[in-house]
Amino acid sequence: MxxxxxxxxxxxxxxxxxxxxxxxxxxxxxxxxxxxxxxxxxxxxxxxxxAAAEPGAxxxxxxxxxxxxxxxxxxxxxxxxxxxxDAVLLRMPLTLVDADGRGLRLGRGPVPIAFTRAVWAMAHWRWRERLALSNAALGWLLRGFRCDPTWTVARLTATLPERVRHEFVDPLCVAALNTPADAASATVFLRVLHDALFAGPGSSDLLVPRxxxxxxxxxxxxxxxxxxxxxxxxxxxxxxxxxxxxxxxxxxxxxxxxxxxxxxxxxxxxxxxxxxxxxxxxxxxGYEPIVTVYLHAPGARLVAPMVALAEGPQAPAQFAFDHGALGAAAGVFALVVSGAAPWVARGLEATCAAALAQAQTVLRGVDARGIAVMKVVAEKRATFRCVPGLDRxxxxxxxxxxxxxxxxxxxxxxxxxxxxxxxxxxxxxxxx
The missing domain is CATH 3.50.50.60 (FAD/NAD(P)-binding domain)
Structure with missing residues (x-):
């Protein structure tokens, strides 16, 4: 040799x-x-x-x-x-909008500039709320996206207005870390933001499977x-x-x-x-579960391929996906419950019923009787619990x-x- x-x-x-x-x-x-x-x-x-429910499906x-x-x-x-x-993923600029289409929509161009423009274009926020998020993002940038390693995301963003935390920080945190903001590592959260915002053109784009x-x-x-x-x-x-x-x-x-x-x-x-x-x-x-509720609602639609949902005591899902808008199966929707431990404790039947009721408030073009549950998938150890000081x-x-x-x-x-x-x-x- x-x-x-x-x-x-x-x-x-x-x-x-x-x-x-x-x-x-x-x-x-x-x-x-x-x-x-x-x-x-x-x-x-x-x-x-x-496995497909039936041959050819x-x-x-x-x-x-x-x-x-x-x-x-x-x-x-x-x-x-x-x-x-490009054939199997739908690429779109970072979009975090609610069921009415209100929210953050990044345009093209350098992400820091596009992000600032998108924040100030959120007309349903008060100017103080937009200023607070812009200033916070600038502060994270100036500190090199670093913070005290013992901080949670909730601690990092404690001074932000409630609407900013509820509509931007909380859904972004649970989507990225699958851990609620009051327990999630701020260090890891900032690393994700850094790589999305500063890893180059297109780094913040969402790539959703079609x-x-x-x-x-x-x-x-x-x-x-x-x-x-x-x-x-x-x-x-x-x-x-x-x-x-x-x-x-x-x-x-x-x-x-x-x-x-x-x-x-x-x-x-x-x-x-x-x-x-x-x-x-x-x-x-420690682990965090994720529950996904698949629904069939022919003729229904969402305002965007992915929308953020208002989570609450009777509303478990943080996001909904329109598979038809993604170029996949029309009439199929997925509601995602991240950090789902409290809902898993209630039981999948209760979670499914609450998600179905939540879907009835956001799906357009169909009445409640036209929405049927296809499948409920519970991944009880979906991700590790991403908390401060975790020894991996x-x-x-x-x-x-x-x-x-x-x-x-x-x-x-x-x-x-x-x-x-x-x-x-x-x-x-x-x-x-």
Whole structure:
């Protein structure tokens, strides 16, 4: 072997979510021999499509996901496995409007300038409210989007008028961190704002799926991996991970390196004996659920493809999506309840009934009798609870054993971009 020829290693990737797919694709592209293990019947992890209700029907997803233009690693991964993001994602300027069409609409141009213009164009806000948000954003910029690491988002924005917090901060926080503002990390919130506003042109754009999640990455990635010689095992839960003289064994099969790209709880289980301190950190996360209520209302519409909803004691959802306006299935709507622990405690039947009543107040062109519930999806461990001072485990576990996932230590909350970046990093830096 030539001195500069890369070493070809046998790599096991445990977990077929977006982090695992990123790790497997990157390791394969670097010439390694890769085997992928996924415990579920389908790849995609928590961003996957569900089985279609009937043959030929468009499948629903396990939740409504959105991306932003700053998700450069995710978009690059999609392209690398043959997906055209422009074909499967609806790109639109950041828009945070209510059911009446009032709210923030960013125009084109440099995002800081566009953001300021959009704030001052919100005619239903008093001038003092617009000035307060503009001044707060300027203050965050001047401080480098940094704050006391112990602060919550509520503490960070405590001096803002109530309307600004209720209509802008709270929905943006729960959408980005899936953690209510009174508990969410202000440090992570500001990092998300920084990357959206200053990562370059188009970084703040919303990228909303117009096709099922399976078509965005899991299915094309599976085909690409198999086409490049990767062994893909679905419905296969790994039981044992052990050191060996030359590397690691996965259920008795020998590998040189292992990427743990499964959930934090699964990773904690598999490393309990080989890396107990790391395992304890991975097992210590608190979680926030997300509930998605899919509705069928032929002829109905929303004022925009995505609208922010007024959350309240009897109104659980913070956002509604019009799949028809996205270029997907007409007459299908998704109401999303993030940070849904209080509603999960009430029960899915009560949550569904409240979401249906909420939908009846915002869907246009149809009366209440024309709205039917298609499916309720509850992801009870949708994301880790992104609170101040959260101690997240690092990517390095042991020699030849690395972790990948949206929970691994890093600057982002539990997002697809965080998962993909961790997967790429595991393949680039952890498999040498």
């Amino acid at each position: 030539a001195a500069d020829e890369p070493v070809r290693r046998r790599i096991a990737v445990i977990g077929g979510g977006w982090a695992g797919l990123a790790a497997a694709a990157e390791a394969t592209a670097r010439g390694h021999e890769v085997t992928l293990f996924e415990m579920a019947p389908r790849l995609g992890g928590r961003a996957r499509s569900l 468009t499948p629903l997803d396990n939740g409504q996901h959105i991306l932003i233009g700053a998700y450069t690693a995710t978009l690059a991964l999609m392209r690398s496995v043959g997906v055209d993001p 096709r099922p999640l399976a078509e965005l990455l899991p299915e094309p990635a599976q085909a690409w991996l198999i086409g490049h010689g990767v062994k893909v095992h679905t419905a296969r839960r790994v039981q044992h991970l052990q050191r060996s003289a030359d590397g690691w064994t996965v259920d008795g099969e020998a590998f040189d390196r292992v990427v743990l790209a499964c959930s934090a709880s699964e990773a904690a289980r598999l490393t309990a004996d080989v890396a107990p301190a790391w395992s304890a950190l991975a097992a210590a996360f 485990p690092g990517a390095s576990i042991a020699e030849g054993l690395v972790a990948a996932g949206d929970y691994v230590d890093g600057p982002y909350p539990a997002t697809l971009e965080g998962a993909v970046r961790s997967g790429v990093a595991a393949a680039v830096g952890g498999l040498g």
